[in-house]
Amino acid sequence: MKSDAVFKRAYNDAIELIAGLGDGRPLPSENALSSSLGVSRTTVRKIVDTLSAQGVVTGTGRQRAVRLAPSRLQPFPEAETVPATAQLEKKFMEWMLRENTPPGALINELELARRFGVATTGLREFLNRFQRFGLIERRPNGGWVLHGFTPSFAIELFQIREMFEVRSATVFAALPASSPLWPQIEALREEHRYLLAQIDSRFHDFSDLDSRFHRLVNSAVGNRFIDGFYDIFTLIFHYHYQWNKRDERQRNKVAVEEHLAYIDALLSRNPAAVKRACKAHLASAKATLIRSTALQRVSS
Numbered sequence: 001m002k003s004d005a006v007f008k009r010a011y012n013d014a015i016e017l018i019a020g021l022g023d024g025r026p027l028p029s030e031n032a033l034s035s036s037l038g039v040s041r042t043t044v045r046k047i048v049d050t051l052s053a054q055g056v057v058t059g060t061g062r063q064r065a066v067r068l069a070p071s072r073l074q075p076f077p078e079a080e081t082v083p084a085t086a087q088l089e090k091k092f093m094e095w096m097l098r099e100n101t102p103p104g105a106l107i108n109e110l111e112l113a114r115r116f117g118v119a120t121t122g123l124r125e126f127l128n129r130f131q132r133f134g135l136i137e138r139r140p141n142g143g144w145v146l147h148g149f150t151p152s153f154a155i156e157l158f159q160i161r162e163m164f165e166v167r168s169a170t171v172f173a174a175l176p177a178s179s180p181l182w183p184q185i186e187a188l189r190e191e192h193r194y195l196l197a198q199i200d201s202r203f204h205d206f207s208d209l210d211s212r213f214h215r216l217v218n219s220a221v222g223n224r225f226i227d228g229f230y231d232i233f234t235l236i237f238h239y240h241y242q243w244n245k246r247d248e249r250q251r252n253k254v255a256v257e258e259h260l261a262y263i264d265a266l267l268s269r270n271p272a273a274v275k276r277a278c279k280a281h282l283a284s285a286k287a288t289l290i291r292s293t294a295l296q297r298v299s300s
Contacts, residue, residue, distance in 0.1 A: 005084070007046060008076040010039040013180040014047050015073050018056070018066050020178075027057055027064040036179055038222050084118075088126050090208065091116045107136075107144035129228075158286040161233055162279065164226045165218060169262075169278045172220035173269045181220060182267075188213055189263045192256050199253045206252040213259055217266075251288060258284060 014037060018027065028036065033044045048064065051057040058067045095115070107127075113120040127144055130136045134153075137145050175181055191209060195202055218226050258281040265277035 006039060007043055010037045010043055011047050011050065012075040013037050014051070015075055016183070017178070017180060018051075021066050023066055025066050026062075027059075027066060029062065036176070038181070038219055084122070085126065088116060088118055088122065090211075092126070102146075105146050106139075107146065109143060154286065154289045157233060158282065158289070160229065162282050164229060165214065165282065166275060166278050168218040168221045168226065169266065169274050170271055172217055173266055173271055173274045175220060181216065184216055185263060185266060188216065189260065189267075192260050192263065196253070196256045196260070199249065199256065203249040203252040206255060210255065210259070213263075254284070255281075255288075 014033070017033075017036060021027075027033075027048070030041050030044050030048075033048070034041045037044065037047075048057060052064075054073065055067065056073060057064050059065050092112075095112070109120055109123060109127075113123045116123065127136055127138070131138055135147055137147060139145060172181065172185075188209070192213075195205060195209060215230060218230055258277075262274075262277040262281050265273040268274075
């Protein structure tokens with residue numbers, strides 16, 4: 001399920017980054033670009049080679065400079081900058097949430113692969129990641145079954161999440177002003193404000209916004225193990241969080257408001273404020289998840 005989405009996303013970010021440098025200004029080093037764009041130096045070299053071929057960057061080594069207004073370049077469509085695994089995860093989550101897929105529901109691998117427009121091998125690879133946690137079980141005939149999990153499981157899950165995310169949020173707040181993550185978090189703040197203003201009719205849209213927000217925070221660290229954990233956590237959390245439809249609008253409204261406080265703390269770059277906002281939001285989310293899992297067990 002590999003794609004060049006990482007390159008395309010970083011290329012778009014690079015266009016914005018060098019646009020702020022101006023014509024004739026020196027290009028940052030590979031190490032600096034790697035840090036700012038959140039990608040490997042191999043990907044940075046590919047981006048620089050592409051920009052050089054387009055005449056936007058000239059020179060070699062440390063003598064590279066911007067020679068053409070990057071605004072003339074066309075960024076890749078946003079849909080192409082999302083990794084295939086993230087696209088599949090979103091489709092799978094929407095299938096569960098929108099159709100209220102209950103615990104114990106059977107999953108037909110072939111049918112679901114056709115529905116999502118992916119190969120069965122890709123879908124199987126995606127589902128295999130969650131099997132060891134007991135949320136999904138593979139049947140001998142190739143089918144799958146969804147399982148619920150206990151409040152104690154939720155507590156363990158949040159212990160790991162808090163450990164990862166508090167660190168990620170602290171690193172995020174210390175990013176240099178040139179980091180492309182700052183305009184991204186500001187854009188997400190506006191999306192949150194817009195959703196809050198229309199919460200009565202759009203509260204179902206919170207799941208996607210929540211996932212994108214926390215992924216962005218965790219991307220500040222660039223740790224593959226954190227990324228892998230969050231893939232699993234997103235599926236578990238949103239499925240069980242949304243399974244409980246009771247007071248869903250109010251719960252999502254509160255969560256959006258907590259996100260806004262969290263974002264404001266990040267933008268303040270105050271480590272103590274960031275840690276407080278992060279922990280307060282995670283504590284609230286944990287309480288909601290535990291209530292949802294307890295209700296699920298009673299109703300099953």
